[in-house]
Amino acid sequence: xxxxxxxxxxxxxxxxxxxxxxxxxxxxxxxxxxxxxxxxxxxxxxxxxxxxxxxxxxxxxxxxxxxxxxxxxxxxxxxxxxxxxxxxxxxxxxxxxxxxxxxxxxxxxxxxxxxxxxxxxxxxxxxxxxxxxxxxxxxxxxxxxxxxxxxxxxxxxxxxxxxxxxxxxxxxxxxxxxxxxxxxxxxxxxxxxxxxxxxxxxxxxxxxxxxxxxxxxxxxxxxxxxxxxxxxxxxxxxxxxxxxxxxxxxxxxxxxxxxxxxxxxxxxxxxxxxxxxxxxxxxxxxxxxxxxxxxxxxxxxxxxxxxxxxxxxxxxxxxxxxxxxxxxxxxxxxxxxxxxxxxxxxxxxxxxxxxxxxxxxxxxxxxxxxxxxxxxxxxxxxxxxxxxxxxxxxxxxxxxxxxxxxxxxxxxxxxxxx
Numbered sequence: 220x221x222x223x224x225x226x227x228x229x230x231x232x233x234x235x236x237x238x239x240x241x242x243x244x245x246x247x248x249x250x251x252x253x254x255x256x257x258x259x260x261x262x263x264x265x266x267x268x269x270x271x272x273x274x275x276x277x278x279x280x281x282x283x284x285x286x287x288x289x290x291x292x293x294x295x296x297x298x299x300x301x302x303x304x305x306x307x308x309x310x311x312x313x314x315x316x317x318x319x320x321x322x323x324x325x326x327x328x329x330x331x332x333x334x335x336x337x338x339x340x341x342x343x344x345x346x347x348x349x350x351x352x353x354x355x356x357x358x359x360x361x362x363x364x365x366x367x368x369x370x371x372x373x374x375x376x377x378x379x380x381x382x383x384x385x386x387x388x389x390x391x392x393x394x395x396x397x398x399x400x401x402x403x404x405x406x407x408x409x410x411x412x413x414x415x416x417x418x419x420x421x422x423x424x425x426x427x428x429x430x431x432x433x434x435x436x437x438x439x440x441x442x443x444x445x446x447x448x449x450x451x452x453x454x455x456x457x458x459x460x461x462x463x464x465x466x467x468x469x470x471x472x473x474x475x476x477x478x479x480x481x482x483x484x485x486x487x488x489x490x491x492x493x494x495x496x497x498x499x500x501x502x503x504x505x506x507x508x509x510x511x512x513x514x515x516x517x518x519x520x521x522x523x524x525x526x527x528x529x530x531x532x533x534x535x536x537x538x539x540x541x542x543x544x545x546x547x548x549x550x551x552x553x554x555x556x557x558x559x560x561x562x563x564x565x566x567x568x569x570x571x572x573x574x575x576x577x578x579x580x581x582x583x584x585x586x587x588x589x590x591x592x593x594x595x596x597x598x599x600x601x602x603x604x605x606x607x608x609x610x611x612x613x614x615x616x617x618x619x620x621x622x623x624x625x626x627x628x629x630x631x632x633x634x635x636x637x
């Protein structure tokens with residue numbers, strides 16, 4: 220009876236709170252757009268987000284939120300404690316840009332040659348700063364604690380350095396206080412602005428980056444029989460790898476294997492000593508991922524040996540795991556999104572073959588990762604992420620703030636039984 224009364228009271232108060240939050244968000248939009256444009260104009264690569272981290276930390280301190288900075292080199296962890304005891308819910312934004320030379324002519328285009336926010340992390344950071352401000356204004360009514368994670372190096376740290384979500388986790392981002400659940404989002408140019416994508420299952424594929432070397436024996440190009448030519452062996456390996464994916468694994472399970480780089484040799488008339496290839500493997504099934512990695516090594520080594528060469532495979536790092544939303548949390552979030560945005564704005568989201576290191580958080584605590592529509596064909600905003608023409612319709616910022624604020628607030632109220 221008490222639980223029923225609480226649910227009815229919560230349902231009755233939700234619309235008025237949603238309206239209040241929407242009003243507060245709209246008042247914040249000009250400032251959030253200003254922040255987004257400032258971050259976009261000053262992009263920084265992974266583990267070098269010195270200015271970005273400082274700007275974020277200063278904004279959070281201005282709100283009176285407890286701030287720990289730097290974390291994981293250039294990241295920020297901020298804790299907002301409500302006036303009432305309750306659950307601990309986290310939300311994560313990423314800070315780093317990409318090594319791309321921007322070709323947009325917007326007044327806020329990158330001022331750092333060769334570096335660009337081509338994946339929308341400037342939008343993500345601005346949105347989560349907006350969530351922080353709205354919740355800070357409501358802190359006397361917050362039933363619990365909210366942890367804001369601003370993470371460096373989501374795109375990967377420089378070679379030889381620690382970084383990204385694993386580094387944040389290692390430095391206690393989920394432990395002090397102990398996080399019960401976590402949210403995140405990512406811009407999506409395939410979704411129209413005003414919409415949010417969700418799913419109760421797989422969101423992004425696992426990702427592994429590998430290096431293949433085929434070592435032969437250098438000789439004169441006129442007498443290839445006196446050496447071992449690694450170039451045709453490498454070509455055979457590339458063809459074999461595509462056959463591995465297409466013919467040795469279940470066709471109904473999604474996977475992508477790409478060779479993105481091949482280098483070998485010095486001159487046209489010299490048989491190369493070695494060929495080096497770099498590639499990536501993605502899958503939506505962890506068992507399949509492990510199986511393909513084993514088969515890849517066997518194929519490379521076996522093909523090279525058959526031709527009198529030596530083949531080796533090195534995976535650069537442990538890779539990124541499959542990102543899968545916690546089903547129960549995702550369905551609760553879906554209800555929040557429909558309530559505040561309307562059912563027409565909430566899109567069912569199919570799993571994608573991209574990857575996200577948010578998956579490391581999802582391995583530790585229940586997680587829900589959303590996709591935020593930023594496409595506006597009327598304004599010519601259609602370019603894909605990781606391209607020099609990418610941009611986002613800034614109307615998405617208010618949508619993202621409202622969506623995450625509602626999801627976080629409802630999760631703070633969750634009693635673990637519904």
